[in-house]
Amino acid sequence: MRVLFSGGGTGGHIYPTLSLAHALLHGGAEAGLCDPDPRKGDRDPNAVQQAIEATGASRLHAVLFVGAQGNVDEELLTRDDIPYKTVHASPLAGKSGLATALSLVGNAAAVASALPIVSHFRPDTIVGSGGYACAPAVLAGAILRRAGMLPKLRIVLIEPNVMPGLANRRLARYADEVWGGYADCDTARHFGDKFRLTGIAVRPELYTPIPKAEARRSLGLAPERFTLLVFGGSQGARSINLATSGMVARRRLPPDWQILHLTGRRDYDWMVAERKREPNENNYHLMPYLDRMALGYWAADLVLCRSGASTLAEVCTVGLPAIFVPYPHASEDHQRANADYFVDRGAAWSIVDGMLTPDSLYWTLIDTAEPDKFRSIAIALQRIARPDAVVTMLSRLLDTGPTVVLA
Numbered sequence: 001m002r003v004l005f006s007g008g009g010t011g012g013h014i015y016p017t018l019s020l021a022h023a024l025l026h027g028g029a030e031a032g033l034c035d036p037d038p039r040k041g042d043r044d045p046n047a048v049q050q051a052i053e054a055t056g057a058s059r060l061h062a063v064l065f066v067g068a069q070g071n072v073d074e075e076l077l078t079r080d081d082i083p084y085k086t087v088h089a090s091p092l093a094g095k096s097g098l099a100t101a102l103s104l105v106g107n108a109a110a111v112a113s114a115l116p117i118v119s120h121f122r123p124d125t126i127v128g129s130g131g132y133a134c135a136p137a138v139l140a141g142a143i144l145r146r147a148g149m150l151p152k153l154r155i156v157l158i159e160p161n162v163m164p165g166l167a168n169r170r171l172a173r174y175a176d177e178v179w180g181g182y183a184d185c186d187t188a189r190h191f192g193d194k195f196r197l198t199g200i201a202v203r204p205e206l207y208t209p210i211p212k213a214e215a216r217r218s219l220g221l222a223p224e225r226f227t228l229l230v231f232g233g234s235q236g237a238r239s240i241n242l243a244t245s246g247m248v249a250r251r252r253l254p255p256d257w258q259i260l261h262l263t264g265r266r267d268y269d270w271m272v273a274e275r276k277r278e279p280n281e282n283n284y285h286l287m288p289y290l291d292r293m294a295l296g297y298w299a300a301d302l303v304l305c306r307s308g309a310s311t312l313a314e315v316c317t318v319g320l321p322a323i324f325v326p327y328p329h330a331s332e333d334h335q336r337a338n339a340d341y342f343v344d345r346g347a348a349w350s351i352v353d354g355m356l357t358p359d360s361l362y363w364t365l366i367d368t369a370e371p372d373k374f375r376s377i378a379i380a381l382q383r384i385a386r387p388d389a390v391v392t393m394l395s396r397l398l399d400t401g402p403t404v405v406l407a
Contacts, residue, residue, distance in 0.1 A: 069088050206293075245275075259284045348377065
């Protein structure tokens with residue numbers, strides 16, 4: 001099978017396709033399959049291998065990734081040895097009529113440049129992961145299918161958020177299926193009969209449980225201490241950084257606690273300087289970023305983070321209690337919708353970004369860090385989680401049933 005993946009730019013738009021492409025090309029335990037209760041660490045590797053192999057994943061398949069220039073995660077694609085090409089796509093948003101018109105013209109050119117790429121690769125299926133970066137390849141595929149040049153082409157969209165994004169809403173008319181991670185949400189309702197509950201695949205390394213003590217030692221942390229992981233994405237989150245830094249400076253945390261704070265490169269230097277100026281006895285560890293993010297997740301008892309699509313899927317996969325701080329400027333406030341979905345089902349806590357202060361953070365942590373509450377959260381996460389997302393997606397991807405060709 002020949003599969004063209006398209007998207008990129010954020011974790012929610014790149015990791016599902018990367019994990020799926022990796023599984024399609026390599027199969028086996030590298031692709032990953034998570035236990036329903038992964039933190040028990042009792043995975044059966046043979047079951048993982050058999051599940052992936054049952055989908056027919058092998059090196060016989062060919063993949064190509066197409067994304068927007070300047071928005072493709074080249075480092076990740078190169079690491080996973082996935083060939084890729086770029087086109088000049090841009091968001092369909094503008095603050096003026098002229099800006100919107102220029103954006104439409106630019107994206108028409110992007111579709112034109114995607115046409116020969118798609119035509120030459122001749123995919124059996126196009127998988128778009130949402131966002132404007134996937135639009136040119138998806139539209140090019142739809143044009144070629146309508147023209148009879150790729151009559152059996154299937155088009156699949158992945159919507160990793162609980163509320164559908166603008167690009168997927170616009171592209172859905174050309175799609176045969178829309179894959180999502182959550183039942184009974186706006187995404188499921190919006191796409192109706194086209195929606196398939198598959199779960200959202202995450203980066204492969206998150207599917208292999210690591211004992212807490214081992215993960216903590218690898219990060220230079222005390223293996224026996226309650227561990228809070230704090231991060232705000234690859235660039236960090238200023239409000240989360242300020243609140244956490246202020247809390248550590250003003251409050252004495254329980255002596256058996258430790259914090260691993262991934263600040264992002266932007267804020268790391270001043271936060272290190274601040275800690276030197278205001279030393280205290282809290283067990284507080286600063287890092288600009290973490291290459292092996294799986295270590296951070298498996299080391300933690302609790303995480304404080306944003307509520308982007310990739311983070312939600314990762315929290316579900318590792319079964320980690322979370323306090324979400326939705327990014328207030330996210331498109332159509334989708335991070336708030338993500339966080340609300342989890343909170344409404346008893347699977348997380350949240351703090352409004354504008355209400356996040358050192359004091360509110362401290363008391364939220366003290367209130368939530370109780371064994372009974374963690375057990376309740378773990379049960380709720382198990383109800384939401386789709387630990388077999390990779391296998392489910394592969395099974396649907398390799399389905400040789402009839403294709404629905406839309407007008």
